Amino acid sequence: MKNYLTASISASAIRHNVGVLRKHVGDGVELCLVVKDDCYGHGMNVLYPLLAELVDGFAVASPVEALELRQKGYHGFVLCFLSAYFDDFEVQDELVWQEITQTVMSKSALASIQEAARRVGKTAPVHLKVDTGMGRMGIPAKQAPDLIEAIRACPDVRLTGIYTHFATADEQDRSEVFEQLTLFKSILPPDGNLVCHAANSAAIIDFPETHFNMVRPGLAVYGCHPSEFLSNDIGLKPCMSVKAKLIAVKHVREGSHCGYGLSHTFDRDSRVGIVPIGYGDGYFRCLSGKAIVRVNGQDAPVCGRVSMDQMTVDVTDIPDVQVGDDVEIISSDSSAPNSVENLARLAGTIPYEITCHLGHNIIRHVLVD
Numbered sequence: 001m002k003n004y005l006t007a008s009i010s011a012s013a014i015r016h017n018v019g020v021l022r023k024h025v026g027d028g029v030e031l032c033l034v035v036k037d038d039c040y041g042h043g044m045n046v047l048y049p050l051l052a053e054l055v056d057g058f059a060v061a062s063p064v065e066a067l068e069l070r071q072k073g074y075h076g077f078v079l080c081f082l083s084a085y086f087d088d089f090e091v092q093d094e095l096v097w098q099e100i101t102q103t104v105m106s107k108s109a110l111a112s113i114q115e116a117a118r119r120v121g122k123t124a125p126v127h128l129k130v131d132t133g134m135g136r137m138g139i140p141a142k143q144a145p146d147l148i149e150a151i152r153a154c155p156d157v158r159l160t161g162i163y164t165h166f167a168t169a170d171e172q173d174r175s176e177v178f179e180q181l182t183l184f185k186s187i188l189p190p191d192g193n194l195v196c197h198a199a200n201s202a203a204i205i206d207f208p209e210t211h212f213n214m215v216r217p218g219l220a221v222y223g224c225h226p227s228e229f230l231s232n233d234i235g236l237k238p239c240m241s242v243k244a245k246l247i248a249v250k251h252v253r254e255g256s257h258c259g260y261g262l263s264h265t266f267d268r269d270s271r272v273g274i275v276p277i278g279y280g281d282g283y284f285r286c287l288s289g290k291a292i293v294r295v296n297g298q299d300a301p302v303c304g305r306v307s308m309d310q311m312t313v314d315v316t317d318i319p320d321v322q323v324g325d326d327v328e329i330i331s332s333d334s335s336a337p338n339s340v341e342n343l344a345r346l347a348g349t350i351p352y353e354i355t356c357h358l359g360h361n362i363i364r365h366v367l368v369d
């Protein structure tokens with residue numbers, strides 16, 4: 001069956017973004033692509049073959065996501081940010097068996113991994129996560145040397161890397177980045193065999209001193225800018241456009257209303273298009289009356305409230321609008337009013353949330369362009 005909602009991901013844009021990131025970080029720095037939450041909503045199933053050939057490894061949030069990459073046939077480096085539950089022995093064993101690099105941030109998590117490695121009969125690779133100020137996952141920096149020693153004392157666990165994460169790399173005031181960086185550097189063990197990494201997209205773009213020998217870009221690979229406060233422009237290209245088709249067009253009289261709460265009143269005789277997308281598909285309800293879509297290349301304001309499965313757009317000023325016409329919900333032009341970045345701004349959120357929320361009704365496909 002055909003679906004009216006499609007997300008097209010441009011293969012050439014993804015290649016371009018990986019290319020500019022590689023050039024920006026230079027030789028000798030590995031690119032570990034963050035693909036958590038279904039590639040930030042872009043769709044792992046369709047993107048996997050393309051991404052697998054472009055990057056040096058993947059990072060995911062959950063153990064399930066890590067194991068899914070193995071099921072897809074990926075044999076390379078996979079880093080899992082979050083730990084398996086302490087009593088979930090099945091997943092703990094599978095992570096070791098599948099040679100997923102696990103994150104360690106405490107002695108109790110270390111003990112679980114050591115136990116699993118012994119049960120499975122394999123050595124478990126781990127990266128130590130250090131909290132240098134973000135206050136989330138990670139061992140407080142002061143206690144890191146002690147945990148490093150504990151990892152090295154485990155017969156079946158091997159410390160292969162160490163990392164941290166910045167809290168303010170994409171904020172207006174980014175002074176904390178340098179404090180976190182200094183603290184991170186101060187606890188790095190002297191031997192040079194560890195993979196060290198700290199940089200997310202914003203830090204990669206603006207702070208070369210955070211690159212070490214691996215970086216963890218997420219959003220930048222999909223072509224969006226993590227925030228408006230970045231100083232460098234490395235020329236990313238947004239990879240995704242989301243389209244729908246008009247399923248109805250109707251004429252309404254001046255003074256009539258539309259949508260829940262009758263929040264919109266037409267101040268002239270108008271034409272309204274019905275678009276089959278709503279907040280159930282991840283089109284934020286708070287964009288009601290604020291955002292535009294593009295019908296036949298021209299701006300059509302979203303009028304009235306966005307419903308779960310549909311919304312109304314004002315097409316009065318667009319000539320010859322017909323049922324079946326293309327509606328561009330999200331543009332892959334970052335300067336367009338319906339770009340991911342601009343929709344995020346209108347919705348009072350970040351670009352990440354706009355793409356992650358795109359629902360399963362939207363059929364993803366890769367444009368080989």
Ligand SMILES: *Cc1c(COP(=O)(O)O)cnc(C)c1O
Nearest residue numbers: 034165200201216217218219226
């Ligand atoms: C999500 C995440 C990243 C990627 O962040 P972007 O801003 O998308 O580049 C990197 N590291 C960690 C620990 C993350 O959770």
